[in-house]
Amino acid sequence: MKKLLAAIASFILIQHVSAQSVSIDKVPKPVQSAFYSQFPPATLKKWEIRKEGYIAVFKVDGRKHYAYYTADGKWVATETRVKRTRHLPEQVRAAWLNSGYAHWYVHNIRKLETAEGHSYVMHLNNGNTYDANKVDAYNQDHTLVLAHQPVLN
Structure with a gap:
């Protein structure tokens, strides 16, 4: 999945x-x-x-x-922008905070709904990591996909 x-x-x-x-x-x-x-x-x-x-x-x-x-x-699918991490469902926010990417810069977040369910796609960057020549040589981008199934009461 x-x-x-x-x-x-x-x-x-x-x-x-x-x-x-x-x-x-x-x-x-x-x-x-x-x-x-x-x-x-x-x-x-x-x-x-x-x-x-x-x-x-x-x-x-x-x-x-x-x-x-x-x-x-x-x-x-349908894609919708999520403005801030605080707008994520609590389960998704907790998964992100425990993912090892919590301190990375969040470029954008998209909610992605498909027939199989929905997930949140986060585009992340580890920030400015300059080398001795002030070149952002160690910069890394990452896409984190967090599946979400709402809790049924």
Whole structure:
């Protein structure tokens, strides 16, 4: 499951970085139908296209989301930005604090929802680690994927 979530997270993040905006008339009807049935209260901002599928950029309750679909309209995932580590669910925050990366700089956090569940993807950096020439030669980036299953009462 962890490998699957990490693969999906990488796929989605790469997808969004290299996506191009496209007009709605270029988006297949099955993709549009899937989006509007899944997110009826959404305010669509734009569509983006990649060779692997489509990305709907939209807002719900003032929060920006990205929904990923295959060309035949199958939903892959939805990505939402998490502003701060304090906004993480307590279980996820505790896992991060115990991961060995708690002192690393957090570039960004994304909540990733898929059919298999949801997880939080944290992009981290170990900070400025300059060598003798003041070059950030020892800088390391890391992507931490923390699966989350809500506690059922």
